Amino acid sequence: MSAAAAALLPADLRVLERGWLSSNSILMLADPRGAVLVDTGYCTHAAQTEALVGHALDAAGEKLRLIVNTHLHSDHCGGNARLTETHGCPVWIPPGQFEAVQAWDAAGLSYAPTGQQCPHFKASGILQPGSVLEQAGREWQVMASPGHDPDAVLLFEPNAGVLISADALWEHGFGIVFPEIDGKPGFDEVEQSLDLIESLPVRLVIPGHGAAFTDVSAALNEARSRLAFFRQHPDRHARHAAKALLMFHMLELGEITRADLLSWLDHTPIHINMWRQYFSGKSAKAWSGELIEELARAGALTIDGEMIRCV
Incomplete structure (x- = not known):
């Protein structure tokens, strides 16, 4: 986090930033009722998340009263199960997938299609857009931010000008537009979320991945430029998404x-769906091989004979 961002971060917030396999987690402290944790990372980092959260809570002399998720992709809620077991606190999630969580529909929740893990957790409340999450005298406005995920929300605290943007806005772009790679519209919703963020008096953005940042205009301009390119070339968005999902798997495994x-890849439904939509002029195996070679040339992977490793 830059010095400028650190200066604007309220004293009652802690940002737990890890590698890109796990989302950032934001701990809201200084409330006599207990702390609130926003997002919990991927399940393979659950022990690390538990330790980081526990250390911050112990230092503040507080307990964890609530977990909220900005959306239910596995890298944002994969630690829910472990943390609720440890702290005995409830989980609130955005609307739209509450019933899928109650029934634990791994396909409807995206875990089966993406080939990703998420331990079964229970949700007891809904983080409803238009509502306010009160914590430590702050009123965090809950706002719908579809695009990356149809049911995603962001959290904005107007007094400090802090935006928890999740994957609606990063310093250099935004998250994969999952509806688009599932054959549904999503680019217009990305634009609507960017318009919403631009309308807010934001001073500091805490994104879902990467360091907090203050140059909101530059981030929005870069996001809009990327969105315009993907609208013109949806196949490039699909290729970008396929490489990102492949790298997620490699970050999880390390080597294979x-x-x-x-x-x-051949047995991961979302990967095959992208191939069928945009790249079926060649075999799925050939296309997958191209993606691996591109990632190796970019320095993200190394290939040593039959072994492929994450850099």
Whole structure:
């Protein structure tokens, strides 16, 4: 986090930033009722998340009273199960997938289609757009931010000008537009979310991934430029998404044989769906192989014989 961002971060907030496999987690402190945790990262980092949250709570002399999720992708809620077991606190989630969580529909919740893990957790409340989450005298406005995920929300605190943007806005872009790679419209919703953010008096953005930042105009301009490009070239968005999902799997595993990686890709529904929509002029195996080679040339992967490793 830059010095400028750190200067604007309220004393009652802690940002737990990790690698890109896990989302940032934001701990809201200084409330006699207990702390609120926003997002919990991926399940393979759950022990680390538990330790980081526990250390921050102990230092503040507080307990955890509530977990809220900006959306239900596995890298944002994968630590829910472990943290609720440890702290005995409830979980609130955005509307739209409450019933899917209650029934634990792994396909409807995106975990089966993406080939990602998320331990079963229970939700007891809804983080409803238009409502206010009160914590430490602050009123965090809950706002719908569809695009990356149809049911996603962001949180804005107007007095400090702090925006918890999740994957609606990063310093250099935004998250994969999952509806688009599932054959549904999503780019217009991304634009609506960017318009919403631009309308707010934001001074500090805490994104879902990466460091907090203050140059909101520059981030919005870059996001709009990227959105315009993807609208003109939806196949490039799909290719970008496919490489991002492949890298997520590699970050989770660390290393894998080429044969096993190609087999995993061939059995991952969202990957095959993108191939069918945009790249079926060649075999799925050939397309997957191209993605691996592109990531290796970019320095994200190394290929040593049959072994592929994350850099």
